[in-house]
Amino acid sequence: xxxxxxxxxxxxxxxxxxxxxxxxxxxxxxxxxxxxxxxxxxxxxxxxxxxxxxxxxxxxxxxxxxxxxxxxxxxxxxxxxxxxxxxxxxxxxxxxxxxxxxxxxxxxxxxxxxxxxxxxx
Amino acid sequence: xxxxxxxxxxxxxxxxxxxxxxxxxxxxxxxxxxxxxxxxxxxxxxxxxxxxxxxxxxxxxxxxxxxxxxxxxxxxxxxxxxxxxxxxxxxxxxxxxxxxxxxxxxxxxxxxxxxxxxxxxxxxxxxxxxxxx
Numbered sequence: 001x002x003x004x005x006x007x008x009x010x011x012x013x014x015x016x017x018x019x020x021x022x023x024x025x026x027x028x029x030x031x032x033x034x035x036x037x038x039x040x041x042x043x044x045x046x047x048x049x050x051x052x053x054x055x056x057x058x059x060x061x062x063x064x065x066x067x068x069x070x071x072x073x074x075x076x077x078x079x080x081x082x083x084x085x086x087x088x089x090x091x092x093x094x095x096x097x098x099x100x101x102x103x104x105x106x107x108x109x110x111x112x113x114x115x116x117x118x119x120x121x
Numbered sequence: 122x123x124x125x126x127x128x129x130x131x132x133x134x135x136x137x138x139x140x141x142x143x144x145x146x147x148x149x150x151x152x153x154x155x156x157x158x159x160x161x162x163x164x165x166x167x168x169x170x171x172x173x174x175x176x177x178x179x180x181x182x183x184x185x186x187x188x189x190x191x192x193x194x195x196x197x198x199x200x201x202x203x204x205x206x207x208x209x210x211x212x213x214x215x216x217x218x219x220x221x222x223x224x225x226x227x228x229x230x231x232x233x234x235x236x237x238x239x240x241x242x243x244x245x246x247x248x249x250x251x252x253x254x
Contacts, residue, residue, distance in 0.1 A: 014246050016209040016220045016227065023213055023227075027246060038243070043216070043229055046241035 019067045025049065026064055026073075033057040035064065035073075055087065066106025074106050124155065127185055127194045137161050141203055143210055143217030147188075149233035155187040156217060156230055158203065186235060201237040203228050 013028030022039035029036060034056025041048035055073075061083065064075045073085040082097040082104070141158040160182040184197040204221040211218050220227045226239045 016211055016218065018211050018213045021213070023211065023218055025242070025246065040240060044238045044240050046243070049243050 013063050015064065017064070017067050019052075020071050024052070024067070028063060029054075029056075033059045033061070035061075053087075055085070055090065058085070058092070060092070061085070065104045068106070069108055076104055123192075124187060124189070125192060125194065127157070127159075127187070141210070141219060143212060143219070143230060145212040145217060145232050146215055147232040148215045150190070152191075152232075153189040154232045155189075156184060156232070157187075158182060158184045186232075197235065199237075201228060201230075 013026075013030070015026050017024050017026060019037065019039060022041070023043075024040070025038045027036045027038075028034075034054050035058065036054050037052045038049045039052050041050055060077050061075045062078050062080075064073050064085075065082075066074050068074055068084070071087055073087060075083050075085055076099065077083050077092075077094075080098060080100060082095045082099055084093045084095055085091075086093070138160045139157050140160065142156070144153070144155040146152075147154050181200060182202075183200055185194050186197060187194050203219055209220050215232045216229050217232065218227055218229045220242075226241050229238045229240065230236070231238070
């Protein structure tokens, strides 16, 4: 699964996330503006990192910030706006939210995970 | 959800730092757990005539796990070293994962078995990390 991109990887981007029930690593190939998505099939086994797919070229996207519930990739574009990339249709939807690149994070809201409030004694 | 403050936060004459966290569901015991790692360094106030060096030695870094079910903090009796500069932590199916962007491996903690494990990253990624430095 190892590739030799030594000369081509010119911009740093690597991030850990969860995708479709797998621990996943997303790396950006700056020259082609494409994103390589790997999933970990077996915890503790380096060889089980599997390249799932490559998306792109996506020249307008700076970096992903997280993966949504349906496996959509939420990203920050070059204008520091939040966009949603649909991996199935390969389309980008601008969500009309501005945010600074390095201060964005994605969290999935879930209702009634546990009752909020002081525990009864 | 009510969480008791960890007693570690109140160790006198020391600066406690908690840089790593994780939380999630323990499927085996039907519990929700929080895990955090403390690094402790001695606090030396400015020259006020007190010999602070007579304080007990600084404890080594350690991990603590909070169980919502038992409402208690427990200190793990082994330490898993995780490099500073943790970039991302993710949670999936009862396991917390931490990854530092200058490291070759990812550290994971199973909230049910309370056991750590590591997974090496691919060499390709190490190249990216080096080139950004």
